[in-house]
Amino acid sequence: MPDMKTPLADKPESPSVASQPGLSPVEREFTVKEKSQWQQAARRFLRHRIAMVSLVLLLLLMLFAFVGPHFWQFRYDDVSGNDTSQAPSLKHPFGTDNLGTDSLATVMRGAQQSLKIAFSIALLAVIVGSIWGVVSGYFLGFVDSVLMRLADLLLTIPALALAGALAHNTSGSWWVIALVLGGLSTPYVARVVRGVVLSLREREFIEAARALGASNTRIMFRHLIPNCLAVVIVNATLLVAAGILGETALSFLGLGVRAPDTSLGLLVSGAQGAVDTRPWLFYFPGIFIILIALTVNFIGDGLRDALDPRQTRQRR
């Protein structure tokens, strides 16, 4: 797998095998440039074609969602009443709704809110979940029982119902939805991290750290969490995809992001009755949800292949 690098023979100061008498010139010594685990993973990821295409596409989508609104002539909250229910045209590429709001502008805003929420969910769940899992897996015993039962408990209730109940009495601003859904995704990360920690904590390097007098906090944060990072990153990506689907479903049910703000789920919900008459209102937000979730899922798959090569049959 490691690259064959320049033969040592090219470098004047190193002893050259090929020039030694008695050896055929075909036999050459190769040096192998040292590569860290992360460099190898990065290389595998860069070679994963679908994941790379998805990454570029996702970056473009983010550019579209975050930068796009600054360059577009219409605003998402503009209800001027002109050009109502227009089909897609040059002036309004995604058409307009019954209030004359430009759909491109609303889709950009919706994608922005949905992406913001999805990434916040993943970030929150990963940070809190990692600590939760590492504490649980490292200390074991009573702490572990309590923390894991708490995780079980949160996982017993359909997240959508729980999130709906929690978000119902709030303002419905984006960070509340992110907080609720992120909080409910935390136990998943905690469970995964705990599983990894359980096997890591018995390894020699942890024992060595303990023998050297490292504190529990130091072992957990300097030794255990960095070694869980690969698993955590993969799970974080999958959480982004799950997060965007969760948020849009919640907004679709009227329990997530609320008007006057908008999200992709809310847009689809509003276009429910208009699939026949104004299909552009329904298809564009839906396609953007699918595109975001699909690219994120593919990136997650590529990351898994890159960070955890045991799972692929063919070595890359």
Add this chain to the structure above:
Amino acid sequence: MFAFVIRRILISIPVLIGSTILTFLMVKATGDPLQNLKLRNPPVPRHTIALEEHRLHLDESWPAQYWHWISNVVLHGNFGPAINSTDNIGHNLFLAMQVTARLVILSVIISLILAVITGVYSAVRQYSITDYTTTFMGFLFLSMPVFWFAILLKQGGIWYNQHVASGTFYTIGEKSVFLTDNSEWSRIKDYAGHLILPTIVLSLAGYAGWTRFTRASMLEVLNSDYVRLARSKGLKPRQVLVKHALRTALIPLTTVTALDIAALLGGAIVTETVFQWHGMGNLFLTALRQLDFNVMLAWLLVTATIVILFNLLADILYGVLDPRIRHA
């Protein structure tokens, strides 16, 4: 084995109790159940509000309310009074569960069958066109919002009814309100007709994850030493596949299926909303809008119990199916 089952059941009990406390606190946080009554114009007499508070036990402290609720549920099977005083929560919940169970059970069966077939096939023919196609379809369904696909399918059904043959697909409700022929058979046919589209939606939602899982699990087994041994012994490929590989590969799927039940119920809420079914989803969302806290509590309690039961079942099944895991 028996001891393991008993121990496992005993562990579930504190989880269930904990989840009742948690749901109670969360439902309490959703808002004042009498909000709608208090905001009525002309204002409702203070006496009426006090009576309502007393009827719903809102005048007691939270621990007292919790105790009142949980003891009634456990001892009398009574889920407490609803906001609308004529509603019987237990009865409504039972009816809604029947409706949702039809949808969920059928979808689980269909999507499991499909997931295993395509998952195994794409593992056996890894990196073939079929593998790439099913993998891509899996990713697509994994990334497709359930509600969007449901609306799409519903509109497709409506379009078909209008343009090709009217009355082919039922797109609204879980049953016809009025049947000309009230025999048992026509009722079953009516149920089945209403089931078609929502079942497709929910099946595909479950299918995506499970087929990916089956594929991964099958690949791992196919690369294992004992399968290589079975092959080198000269067993028929079919025998190796079905008797040796498949049995092992499907064990983890039982766990995953059981653990996904909670997510599937969430999908059912959305599907039911789109197709306007009067199932669990509708019951919960209506209760949430009216802040009908006892209905919400009953709903969350029942779903939590179902999910815990399935987790329990998964653990026990795992021990039964996998001889490597014998719980002493």
